[in-house]
Amino acid sequence: MPLHIALTDPDALRERCDVSGVRTADTEPAYEPGAVIPVGSWRPITHAAARALTAPTGTPAGTLVEIVRPPLPAGGSLDDLALPLGGEQVQYIGQALAKPHMLTTTDNYRDGRLIGLHLDNWDKLTYKDKPSGRRRLALNLGPGTRYLILGALDAQAVCRAVHPNDYAQRYPHTDDYRTYAADGHALHVIRIRLAPGEGYIAPTEYLLHDGSTEDQEASAVAFWLGHWQSGNLPSLI
Template identity: 70%
Template sequence: MPLHVAFTDQDALRARCNFATTRTVSGVPAFEDGAVVPSGQWQPLSDAAAQALTAPPLTSPITLVEIVRPPAPTGENLEDLTQQMGDGQAKYLGQALAKPDMLTSTDNYQDGRLIGLHLDNWDKLNYGQKATGRRRLALNLGPGTRYILLGALDAQAVCRAVHPEDYAYRYPSTDDYRAHVAAGHPIRCVRIRLAPGEGYIAPTEYLLHDGSTEGQDQPSAMAFWLGRWPRGTLPSLI
């Protein structure tokens, strides 16, 4: 399934969303060689592009992106929010701080280089199971605004394109996306703005993604949970 976003107000979606194509980087010290990043030529979301993001009525919540307002933390222990989020079994993953004006925000903990747009692999799913993983819930703790970046082509489609002979036996990965884009097949990247107190629920095992503070002059911390939320569990912002 391609990128689908749950929304009822197209104007609200377009007000916080734009898109660009992607490219790979090489020889840039801050990034891993081959990392996939937005081209930087951000465009407004047209009516047609917004319609393309519309989730069909029977779209599984497992592959759906929701832009939401999670409950506000009242203390220091963010794990306590789990019971208020609609999945008491959700796992708190911790926080990540992004400095101001970062094109992408996730680094390789081994050497500190940015990995660019990527797939998560918490559930370690093969090709046939890749669309069944848990979704990630994220809450922007501020102080700055940030973005969620999402690739419009899903992991199974990219795996089939890169490994046409044996895709059914593969484990779709970030490297598949890197090979696909490097071969001259740029993927559309959608950028959605998140103010402090706002968040998303997204299938980060299934869609290319990362955080960004591009153009922002304040850092931003994000808290993350992994779980299974029915559609509409948290109030939608769009």
């Protein structure tokens, strides 16, 4: 299932959303070889594109992207913020600080090189089960604005394209997207602007993604994993 966003106002999405293509990193020393990164030259999405991204009625919650404003806990504890939304199954996975002006933000902890746009693999799911993974709740803690970048093509579709003979036995992986892009297939990504206090719930096990502070100041973000029901948090779009 392709990228679908829960929204009721396409113009509100267009106001904070741009689109670009991707390329694979080659000689950039900051990136892993073959990492998938936006080509830049971001352009506004069209009315037709915003409508196409709108989630149809009945879209499974596990594959849905929501742009939200999470409520801050009364006591200020980030550990407890998500518990009322998902019960004990919610997992707080910590915070990440992004430096200013980063095209993408996630690095490989082993050597510090940026991994580019990627799939999460917390749940280690097979091809068949990939849409059932936990979604990630993120809250921009500021002080700067940041972006969520999302790929328009889901992990199952890319896995089928790269492994046509045995995709059903595979575990869809970031490497599939790297192969897909390196083979010259077109892949569009969108970036969604998130001010401090804003956030998202997204199927990061299922959609190519990363954060970005391109042309922005530094910001921190907090993360949780859970099987969130759709519509639990106030939507910004």
